[in-house]
Amino acid sequence: ISDKTYQQLINTCDFRRQKESNECESLYSYAMDQEFGNIDQYNIYAPPCNNSDGNRFTRHSMRLPHRPHSIFRQLSGYDPCTEKYAEIYYNRPDVQKALHANTTGIRYKWTACSEVLNRNWNDTDGSVLPIYKEIMAGGLRVWVFSGDVDSVVPVTATRYSLAQLKLSTKIPWYPWYVKKQVGGWTEVYEGLTFATVRGAGHEVPLFKPRAALQLFKSFLSGEPLPKA
Structure with a gap:
């Protein structure tokens, strides 16, 4: 969407509320109907x-x-x-x-x-970040992943959200591989691993089943995603 519409949405909408104002709903409808285009979200x-x-x-x-x-x-x-x-x-x-x-x-x-x-x-929670904190405090591993061509839960929004946790970095950002091809990018924090899946949409296994399997196997083994 345009920078103008984006800024209007930020200034008008309170995304912490369960129900938005009519003005916010109108702006959102305009963005979807007039600017977003006929694409698979x-x-x-x-x-x-x-x-x-x-x-x-x-x-x-x-x-x-x-x-x-x-x-x-x-x-x-x-x-x-x-x-x-x-x-x-x-x-x-x-x-x-x-x-x-x-x-x-x-x-x-x-x-x-x-x-x-x-x-x-x-009755939905405004944010899952407190839940992440609770799980990590209990010693459980947390992996968060996003397909990088999904506009519904986009990588950028996920990264902005995780930044609010202010976690220390254990392994800096690097490309991970599956069958000698870049499967995505990942960064390992204290208590949480974030990974993108290259070319995947909203339901990662539907679009990139091989990469999704590697992601799942690495999670189960407790090992970082492969660097080669």
Whole structure:
């Protein structure tokens, strides 16, 4: 988004509040509708879930078994319409019956993300940093990782957040490797390891399964990510 809109959001919105002001909501809507563009927010370099004419799918317009962007999907294993397929599938009466779901016969459809819940969920913590501190104080290892093409939980925001902990650095920033390729970058602090995953979106194993496996193996072994 533009610097102007970003600054307006910072000056107007109080992100510690559960419910934002109408002015903040209006600015946010403008940024998303007018500046952000038709991209996949969970992987800004992946193609969005579009019709063949370039328009975005809606729940009403998409029909299985459409499979857009086959070349990209073959190369990456990622289909940008996965969530849409899931919504169609889980709203089928036969599927709900098999899962013993919607036994009360609610009239609205199942969705992957509920705006009703998002706007009315009032008991969430404003920050997970106190939880990190509690876990580290208990002697448990904490690893935080981010895919570096995710705009929903971006690397930059994660780094800003972790900086608030003011942790001492044990191993300075370095590239880590998987199969002789840079898997991302990492820095090891007292009690916490931060790692990025190169080319991964929001759900790291979905976009970079091999790198995700290396990340998990290193965590379980208690060893830093490999330098070569």
